[in-house]
Amino acid sequence: MPRGRVSSGVDLPPFQALLDAQGPGVYRFLIATVGPGDAEDCYQETWLAALRAYPRLRDASNLRAWILTVAQRKAIDHFRARARRAIPLAELPETPGPAVQDDGIPEIWTHVRALPAKQRTAITLRTVADLAYADIARIMGTSEEAARRNVHEALKRLRTELPA
Amino acid sequence: MTDALERALRAALPSDPAPPFDTEAAGAASLIDVAYVEHATPVGTLLLAATPRGLVRVAYADEDGSIEASLSALARSVSPRVIAAPRRLDAARRELDEYFTGARDRFEVPLDWRLTHGFGRRVLRSTARIPYGSVSSYGQVATAAGSPRGSRAAGNALGANPLPIVVPCHRVLHSGGGLGGYTGGVERKLTLLAIERGAERYR
Numbered sequence: 296m297p298r299g300r301v302s303s304g305v306d307l308p309p310f311q312a313l314l315d316a317q318g319p320g321v322y323r324f325l326i327a328t329v330g331p332g333d334a335e336d337c338y339q340e341t342w343l344a345a346l347r348a349y350p351r352l353r354d355a356s357n358l359r360a361w362i363l364t365v366a367q368r369k370a371i372d373h374f375r376a377r378a379r380r381a382i383p384l385a386e387l388p389e390t391p392g393p394a395v396q397d398d399g400i401p402e403i404w405t406h407v408r409a410l411p412a413k414q415r416t417a418i419t420l421r422t423v424a425d426l427a428y429a430d431i432a433r434i435m436g437t438s439e440e441a442a443r444r445n446v447h448e449a450l451k452r453l454r455t456e457l458p459a
Numbered sequence: 460m461t462d463a464l465e466r467a468l469r470a471a472l473p474s475d476p477a478p479p480f481d482t483e484a485a486g487a488a489s490l491i492d493v494a495y496v497e498h499a500t501p502v503g504t505l506l507l508a509a510t511p512r513g514l515v516r517v518a519y520a521d522e523d524g525s526i527e528a529s530l531s532a533l534a535r536s537v538s539p540r541v542i543a544a545p546r547r548l549d550a551a552r553r554e555l556d557e558y559f560t561g562a563r564d565r566f567e568v569p570l571d572w573r574l575t576h577g578f579g580r581r582v583l584r585s586t587a588r589i590p591y592g593s594v595s596s597y598g599q600v601a602t603a604a605g606s607p608r609g610s611r612a613a614g615n616a617l618g619a620n621p622l623p624i625v626v627p628c629h630r631v632l633h634s635g636g637g638l639g640g641y642t643g644g645v646e647r648k649l650t651l652l653a654i655e656r657g658a659e660r661y662r
Contacts, residue, residue: 306535307534307539308531308534308539309493309530309531309533309534309539309541310534310539310540310541310542311495311530311541311542311543312527312530314480314542318477318480319476319477321477322475322476322477322478323472326472326475327472331475335478338477338478339478339480339481339484342480342485343481343484343485343488343490346485346490346540346542347488347490349539349540350492350538350539350540401467401472403467403468404472407468418468422465422468422469423468423469423472425469450464450465453464454464457464
């Protein structure tokens with residue numbers, strides 16, 4: 296059998312069940328992190344990467360944290376690619392457009408997206424995905440204390456930027 | 460410690476439905492090990508599942524308790540890369556529809572026999588050769604599979620047929636004329652026989 300049974304002895308649910316259960320949460324996370332314009336591309340890339348890795352997964356106990364880890368990596372890839380694509384302008388346009396395009400989601404999220412990457416990811420996982428600090432730490436590869444601090448710093452910064 | 464700001468963040472996102480997963484891209488990358496669809500037929504909803512080699516499973520919706528249970532079994536026995544990808548089952552669905560209207564007397568979609576083994580596989584392969592509209596006995600299929608005294612084992616193999624309807628285990632009856640059992644229940648066996656020849660002669 297060429298492909299098929301490459302699994303690690305863990306009882307993994309059918310991939311479709313994971314997709315059905317976690318799809319909406321993953322999409323919300325990506326809308327919050329990369330914005331509605333790019334969320335769909337990142338969403339497809341997330342699930343394609345997850346499907347590629349799925350049979351080799353060794354621990355099926357927290358599939359939600361796992362798929363959000365994949366989504367978070369895709370969001371980082373997305374920001375890196377965008378940074379590479381950005382071309383410095385020789386001259387500033389005469390009438391600068393709005394800092395962030397109006398994408399139909401509340402202004403508060405344009406502030407979130409402008410946060411340093413770790414704070415942005417941590418606050419999004421905390422509020423959009425409603426994760427415990429232990430899971431945020433696991434996804435971000437940090438200590439639980441660092442996860443807590445990133446959320447705290449993000450909130451502090453947002454409070455200074457946003458009207459009360 | 461949920462203050463107004465946190466509440467605003469939690470509430471502020473539109474809840475657009477997630478887009479459908481692009482199964483074409485997944486298929487193009489050879490990442491769909493098991494594609495499936497649920498298909499309505501005169502004998503109830505069927506789960507149809509295929510690997511890249513061919514149709515691997517036909518299950519009555521209640522056969523393993525639920526379709527979810529059948530899918531979980533496929534995840535364990537074939538691969539956890541189980542995806543709803545209806546278009547990959549288009550040919551099988553068309554052939555089944557034709558079969559149920561009486562317009563088709565044999566199935567031509569490729570089959571993946573990986574869920575069958577040993578003697579059971581031989582029994583099912585010989586069962587697949589029983590012509591439309593005719594019947595055989597447990598003893599006959601056992602003999603054809605190389606074990607003339609294995610009619611009980613043949614019965615077990617037919618009861619575990621992963622491809623009912625397409626591999627026509629409903630055409631195997633007791634040699635005395637009794638109906639015998641059926642994966643999907645004897646009512647369905649009668650329905651299938653009725654489609655092929657008329658139920659009266661088996662009642």
